Every structure is written in C-alpha cells, then in structure tokens.
Amino acid sequence: DVVLTQTPPTLSxxxxxxxxxxxxxxxxxxxxxxxxxxxxxxQRPGQPPQLLIYLVSRLESGVPNRFxxxxxxxxxxxxxxxxxxxxxxxxxxxxxxxxxxxxxxxxTKLELK
Amino acid sequence: EVQLVESGGGLVQxxxxxxxxxxxxxxxxxxxxxxxxxxxxxxxxxxVAYISSGSSYIYYAETVKGRFTISRDNAKNTLYLQxxxxxxxxxALYYCARLGFDYWGQGVMVTVSS
Numbered sequence: 608d609v610v611l612t613q614t615p616p617t618l619s620x621x622x623x624x625x626x627x628x629x630x631x632x633x634x635x636x637x638x639x640x641x642x643x644x645x646x647x648x649x650q651r652p653g654q655p656p657q658l659l660i661y662l663v664s665r666l667e668s669g670v671p672n673r674f675x676x677x678x679x680x681x682x683x684x685x686x687x688x689x690x691x692x693x694x695x696x697x698x699x700x701x702x703x704x705x706x707x708x709x710x711x712x713x714x715t716k717l718e719l720k
Numbered sequence: 721e722v723q724l725v726e727s728g729g730g731l732v733q734x735x736x737x738x739x740x741x742x743x744x745x746x747x748x749x750x751x752x753x754x755x756x757x758x759x760x761x762x763x764x765x766x767x768v769a770y771i772s773s774g775s776s777y778i779y780y781a782e783t784v785k786g787r788f789t790i791s792r793d794n795a796k797n798t799l800y801l802q803x804x805x806x807x808x809x810x811x812a813l814y815y816c817a818r819l820g821f822d823y824w825g826q827g828v829m830v831t832v833s834s
Contacts, residue, residue: 646821648765655815655824656765667822699765701821707779709755709767 609634609705611712613698619720620690628715630683630700637680637704644703647676647685650714651696659698660685687717695719722746724816724825731831732806742799742816742825750774750794753819756801758812759827768814769801784810806832 610633620626636643645663648656658667660676663683673688687694700712728740742754756768769790770779778790789802799816813827 648821650765655826656817656821657824658820658822661820661822697764701765703820707770707777708781709770711757711765711767714764 608708609636609702609710611700611702611710613700613712613715615715616713617716617718619718621720622690622692624690624720625686625688626690626717627687628685628698628700628717630678630685630712632681632683632702634705635680636683636702642704643679644706645676645678645683646701646703647674648699648701649694649696650699651693654696656699690717692719722818722823724818724823726814726816726825726828729814729828729830731833733834734807734832736806737802737804738806738830739803740801740814740816740828740830742801744797744799744816747818747823749792749797753777754792754799755817755819755821756790756799757815757817757824758810758830759815760809760812763812766812770819771799803830806830808832 612631614629636645643663647660650656659670664676675686697714697716723745726742732738753772755770771790787805791800811832815827817824
C-alpha cells in the first residue's frame with residue numbers, strides 16, 4: 608500500500624511568513640496515463656476538509672494564489688507565500704493514482720507563532 | 721451550490737449496526753463517484769469506501785471490508801453506508817465526499833461504546 612509521509616507534523620508561522628509542507632510517497636504517484644493524482648486539502652478547526660490543489664499544482668477555483676503546489680514522482684510540496692490568519696488548520700495530501708485505494712498523509716498542523 | 725448532508729449517526733453498542741445517509745444537491749449526483757471518509761477524534765483522515773456513479777465499482781478499506789456496505793440511490797440523490805459489527809475503533813466523524821475530494825459534507829458522528 609502507498610504511504611504518504613508529511614513533514615513537518617506541526618508548523619509555527621507568523622502572519623506574512625512563507626512556509627512549505629512536504630509530502631513524500633512510498634511509491635511513485637505518476638499514473639500510466641501521464642497524470643499525477645496528488646491533491647492538497649486544508650481542514651480548518653471544526654470544519655470539513657476543503658480542496659486547495661489538485662493534480663499536484665492546479666489551484667482549485669476560489670483558492671487564493673498564495674497557495675502553490677509542486678513536485679513529481681514521490682516528492683511533493685505545498686507552499687504558502689505569505690500566511691494569513693485564515694490559513695491556520697491542518698493540511699493533508701491525498702493520492703488517487705493508486706485508486707481504488709486512496710491514501711491521506713498524516714497531516715501538518717499550521718499554527719501561529 | 722453543491723451540498724452534501726450526512727445523517728444517521730449516533731451512539732451504538734459494539735457489535736450493533738448503523739446506517740448513514742448522505743443527501744446530495746446542486747450537482748448531477750448520478751454522474752459522480754462518491755466516497756466515505758472518516759476521522760477518529762483528534763486523528764487524521766482515513767478513506768473508508770468508494771462507489772462509482774452507476775454502482776458498478778465498489779471498493780473498501782481493509783479495516784471495514786466485510787462489515788461495511790456502500791450503496792447509492794441515484795433517483796433519491798442519496799449515498800449510504802451500512803455499518804455492521806461495529807467496533808470501538810469505528811468511532812469517528814464520517815464524511816461523504818465527491819470523487820476528487822472537491823466537495824465534502826459536514827460529517828456525522830458515530831460513537832461505538834457500551
């Protein structure tokens with residue numbers, strides 16, 4: 608089974624600071640069709656997760672462009688360029704390449720320093 | 721506006737059954753595969769089950785295989801999760817989510833305890 612390892616587990620930031628979260632997969636997430644099905648989600652306190660980025664780097668509609676995703680194969684990164692208060696919560700990566708088993712990373716909690 | 725509304729949760733004794741529902745609106749439900757995902761208290765997300773748009777393809781996580789059954793009624797825009805032989809480790813907030821994880825419900829709590 609695919610395992611997604613997120614680092615760091617907790618991230619402390621000040622407003623305006625840029626931060627990055629890593630998601631490393633135990634297997635390549637490159638699908639035979641050429642796509643890489645790696646998404647990023649944000650779960651704010653008391654809320655369901657929301658989709659931020661899909662297919663590694665494509666911004667979901669309505670998501671601010673301070674969020675960006677990059678990576679390939681087994682290593683992926685979510686970057687927030689200038690953290691805002693509304694960005695606090697837990698970030699998850701999730702893979703669909705190896706469906707029909709979907710795997711979530713363990714999460715990275717972003718908190719205020 | 722896309723909406724997913726779960727219901728049917730509650731407190732149940734170990735070994736008993738419970739059926740969750742998820743009513744969809746704001747999109748053509750019959751065109752989309754759907755998932756159930758759960759989150760134990762204070763923990764991360766765990767995929768539970770998937771059903772394709774026409775119910776032809778159904779998959780389960782190993783942790784629930786043989787105990788949970790996912791189904792859907794496209795005429796009623798409703799997704800279901802029948803849970804049997806419940807265990808304490810099934811205690812979680814259960815979310816329905818569209819394939820691609822672009823839309824999620826608010827979740828429904830299931831507590832398995834004697």
